[in-house]
Structures are given as structure tokens and as C-alpha cells.
Amino acid sequence: MNDLMTKSFTNYVDLKKEAMKDLDLEAGHNNVEMSSSTTHMHTDLGLFLEEAEKVKQEMGSVRDILGRLQQANEESKSLHKSEALQSLRSRINADIMTVLKKTRTIRSQLEDMDRANAANRRLSAYKEGTPIYRTRIAVTNGLRKKLKELMMDFQGLRQRMMTEYKETVGRRYFTVTGEHPDEEVIEKIISNGDGNGGEEFLGKAIQEHGRGKVLGNCGGDTGQARRGEGD
Template structure:
């Protein structure tokens, strides 16, 4: 059964990888050609032809890749929801509304964190599968199969890193906006602009809320309690959000190290070319050895036949001459 493969694409626009095969009338399958590039996206042309090794099978690999891409899309959706929620928080001034928004944002961040860790684990599983695949005949380091699998996994890991970087920017944005709010509150009460150390202390201790409460009390008692509740909800929301996003940021840092390491491997063009050449030279050497062996076999076969004929002649000829 000969298999023919179609194009496999993994691009930043979220298009799914397609890997379709068709049946022929010969048994076995293997790669006959693979072309790839890894300049931020991954593009791989895979053609399948007949063979008998049966060692190269990417169906399960690309099935796992599709699952990870779905999780990455969900991560992107959660990031957009958090961005919208953060913008919404600037327009509401009711404690209950702030509390509901805080609960929703906490849930989204928690889900994003779980998905990030899950994707990280699944990528590590793909790395282990790739390592195991290198022990198969024709799939060693630098082979077309290994380069395909490595480049696709690296592309997914880079995409996760980009997603995590988006969450990190959101974390910095929320932190910066809250810091500006604290500075304004301090200036409103004291008439002085606080230095960075003072702002850091106010944020870490929560005393910034006390300053605004005093200002509100000067304006009248009617709205004080509701506003104080709203302020406290905002403070708690920011602290919880920062704590969750910090944990997410740690996953981002772990991924950045892995991406950088794999990037060095993939960008080492000379190493890749040298490995590919070594495979070509190895194949050429094997063909040469096979030809020499075949030639020697034929030569010794001919010699054996000649010797056999000579022996027959030596035995038969005297008998014939006597007659």
C-alpha cells in the first residue's frame, strides 16, 4: 500500500495542520521528500512513497499537535477576555459589579494557568516521543523525519511563548494602571507627588485605600461605605490578579528558556546541513558496499562454476578417452 501525503502547514494565523494520506497498491510507507522552513512559522511538504520499514508514522504526532493548537487558541481567547474585562473595570464604580468582574477575571486567569501548564506538559511529551522516534531506522538525529517533528514542536513552543508574553504584558499593564491610581489618590489627599518607594509601600500594605477613604469622608457620609467597598474590591482584585499572573509569568520564563535552546538548535544551519550530508554519505557508503558485495559475489560464483567445470572435465575426460 503506497501512501501519498499532502502538505502540512503550521502557521501563526491559527490554520490547522492538515495531513491526509491516500492508498495505492504497494505495501509499506516512508518519506521520499521533506522540505521545511522555520522562520517564525513552520511549513513542511511531505511526500510518502512505498517502502518496507514502517517506522515513519506521523498520524499520531500530528493528532497531538492539533490538540495543542486547540489549547493555544483557547489561551488566546482567554487573553482577549481578560483584556476586555480590564477595560471594563475602568468604567464601573459599584462594589457588586467590581466583585463580579473580579470573580470572572480570576476564573479566566486560573483557566489560562491550567492550560499553560497542560500545554507545557504535552510539549514535553512530544519531545520524549521525538527522542524515542530517533531510535527507529532512518529517523535518527538530522533525518528528514526528525527535522520535521523538531521544527513543528519548536513552532508550537514559540507560539505558547508568544501567548504567555501577551499575558505578561497584560500583567504589567494592570500593575502600571493600579500604580498610577495610587499615585493620584496620594496626591489628592496630601497635595504632594509620592516617590516610587512610597508608592511601593502603599501598594504592598494596602494603606493607599485609607488615604482615599479620608478624602471621601470629607465629601459627605452618604456614599462613603459603597465607595470604600468598591475600593477594597479593586484592591483585592488587583492583588489576586497580580499573584495569578505572576505564576503564569513563571511558566512563561520556563518556556522562554526551552524556546531559546531549541532556537539555537534549529538556527544552526551548518549543523543541520552537516547532519543531512552525513546521512547522504552514509547512504552512499551503504550503496557502494552493497555494489562491492554484489560484484564479489558474482566473481566468486563465476570462479566456483569454472572450478566445478574443470573438476568435471578432469574426471570425465579420462573416462571418455579410455573408451
């Protein structure tokens, strides 16, 4: 099997054909009648690759959601109404939760594949070094590498979105209060948003009570200290 460990796992049909071709060649070299056994291994490998394809499709679904999150993040930069921002933040949070749920499922599927590979390795027809074993390991490792890359992209996007959103909250706070908030104030605004990033909290504070309400609820002692320093 030529460099199977470095082959792309995207074309599972070709992988299966290559593995079975090598298996037939080994059987021919050993002058062993393996028609019945080979058929069974052919079926087994096919089922394994079907499971791998499901994992691959789930990763594709996660990738699509990351694209949607990126678009939503860009959209948030052009929104100014509190209600629209709140709605968008709710969608973003829902998508993030979906990504976390899907990646947990993918990890579980890969762990199942690892256990199946370990169990098969104890059988002579699937032992380490055989075409079937090499194919299964190559596919599993390829999927795990893709999941790692996917999670790195997700974490990077999530961190960038949070950084940019904190900047947005800081600008809105400054517009209302005339003061630049520190990190603690921004964190309080976001955490008081009940999952909506602080949009509802900040919007209501601005609308109903003005600057004093924002400072009182978010700045606390920090706001008082600043006023004290100015006295």
C-alpha cells in the first residue's frame, strides 16, 4: 500500500479499493484461498468507512456553522439598534452551543473507532501491518487531525469575536457615560446580559435611567472611585 498513511482520507472509495487490492495480492503471494474471508473483510471495511464518512459530514456541518458565525460577527459591526444586536447575539450563542455539541459527538465517534481498531487488531486478519489495519488507522488519524484543525479554527474565531465584541461594548459605554470602561466593567455588562452579551442590559439602562444607572450597576465602586479621584 503506497504511502497510505499520508494519503488524503477524503476519497474512501479509493482507499477501500486499494486496501482490498493489497489484500488480494497478499493472498495470492501466500497461495491461500481467502475468498470467504476476504468478502467478510471487504464488508467490514465498508462499514468502517461508512462511519468515517458520517464523521466527515459532521465536520463539514461544523465548518458551515463557523462560516455562519464569521458572517454574523461581521454583521454585528454594522448594527446599532439594541434589539437587532440582541437578536444577533442570541443566534451567535446558539450556533456556538451547536458547535460544542457537535464536536463532542465527533470526539465520541472517534473514540468508538479507536476501540474498534484495537479490538480488530487482536484478529489475525486485521493485525497490525495488514492492509485493513493500515487503512483503518490512516482514516482514523486523518479524521482526528481534521478535528484538531477545526477546533483550532473555532477557538480562534471565538476569541476574535469576543475581543471585538468587548471593543463594541466599550465604545457604547463611552458613548453613554463619556468614560472609558475598564475590563471589569465590560465583563459585568456582558455577564449581566443573561446570555445575550449585555445588549438588553445596557440598552435598558441607557433608555430608562441614563448614565447613572449604567455606572451604578456596572461600575460599582470603580465608578465611585473615579468620581472620588476627581473631587
